[in-house]
Amino acid sequence: MIAIAAPLLACAALTFSAGWALAGDVTVTLTGVQARGGDLLVGLQTQAQFLKHEGVYGERIENPTAGTRTFTLHDVAPGDYSITALHDEDGNKDMKLVNGRPAEGWGMLHGETLRAMPTFDQVKFTVPASGNVALTVAMDYPAN
Numbered sequence: 770m771i772a773i774a775a776p777l778l779a780c781a782a783l784t785f786s787a788g789w790a791l792a793g794d795v796t797v798t799l800t801g802v803q804a805r806g807g808d809l810l811v812g813l814q815t816q817a818q819f820l821k822h823e824g825v826y827g828e829r830i831e832n833p834t835a836g837t838r839t840f841t842l843h844d845v846a847p848g849d850y851s852i853t854a855l856h857d858e859d860g861n862k863d864m865k866l867v868n869g870r871p872a873e874g875w876g877m878l879h880g881e882t883l884r885a886m887p888t889f890d891q892v893k894f895t896v897p898a899s900g901n902v903a904l905t906v907a908m909d910y911p912a913n
Contacts, residue, residue, distance in 0.1 A: 792844040794901040795826070799854055801908040803874060804835040807858035813842065813850040819889045822862075825850075847898045851889055852878050854906055867911075874910040881907050 797811060808831050812824030826842045833856070855864055856874030865872040877883065877892045896902055 791898050792846050793896050793899070795842045795845050795850075795852075795896060796839065796901065796903045797828070797842065797852065798837060798839045798903070798905045799876060799908055800837050800905060801876075801910070802833050802836055802838050803856070803908070803910050804833065805856060805858050805874065805910075806832060807856060807860055807873075809833045809838065809854060809856050810862065811840075811852065811854045813845065813852055815848065815850060816889045816893070819851055820853075820886075845896050845902075847896050849889075849893045849895050851892045852894070852904060852906060854908060856908065856910070870911065871909070872911055874908050876906040876908040878904055878906055880909060 795813065799809070799811070802809065808829055810827070810829055812827040814821070814824045818824055826845055828840050828842065830838060830840070854874075854876040857863075858873050859865060864875060877887060878894055879892055880887075883891070894902060894904060
């Protein structure tokens with residue numbers, strides 16, 4: 770009986786503590802959005818997912834209008850994340866490059882200071898165990 774009870778208690782404890790995991794909301798404000806058709810794709814990525822076609826939380830804004838767009842990602846687990854925005858004008862869900870430079874609008878946290886491919890540490894932010902986060906990401910568009 771004791772041999773079976775210990776694993777059951779451990780499982781129950783894990784289940785109970787998992788139910789109490791805290792999460793916060795991440796409010797994102799995108800500035801400088803241009804009306805160029807397509808979709809605005811925004812995603813949060815962990816360090817393991819950084820700059821890959823993966824993400825744990827995201828938002829898609831169809832045919833965005835020019836100006837500022839604000840939205841909230843709810844119940845984001847505590848931890849470190851990057852945020853990437855792509856104005857996918859051609860609908861291929863990839864950053865279009867011309868001569869190694871972005872040919873579509875994009876944005877990252879602290880993106881205006883980047884001069885080369887960023888590292889996760891340059892663009893990360895932290896969602897605390899309790900509380901919410903508000904971020905502003907400036908969109909950058911190539912000249913037509």
